[in-house]
Amino acid sequence: MTHVIIRGNNGRRHEVDFEKADISVEVFVNEQNVELVIEALDEGRPWQKKRFALVSLPRSDFDKAMADAARMRTSSIKAVE
Template sequence: MAHVIIRGGNGRRHEVDFEDADITVELHASGDHVELVIEASDNGVPVGKNRFALVNIPRHLLSKAMADLARKDRRS
């Protein structure tokens, strides 16, 4: 079950629960940012009203996190 939880600058929690819906994941990269688009394929929902999450991450932070994960996996 895919879900996304964020806490905004005002301290409020926002959650997108995709439940058991089919999801699509798209990755778009530029020189300095990576954008992750996760969208549920909700049947019966009007076009443009699907549940989605959009994450924009500085590329250097994503690269560091992936490298840390690779090192951790190698030690296991």
């Protein structure tokens, strides 16, 4: 089950639960940032109620995390279709 949970500066928890919906994942990369856009493919929902998550990370932190994961024997990175 795909979901995203973040905790904001105010300490409040925000959750996007995609349940069993099909999702699309887009990755945008430039020299400074990596952005992940995850969106539920809910055909029946109006556009203003679509479930989505946008994650923007500094490129250097993302690169370091991926390099660390690649060096581990058991990787926590999984691609599922």
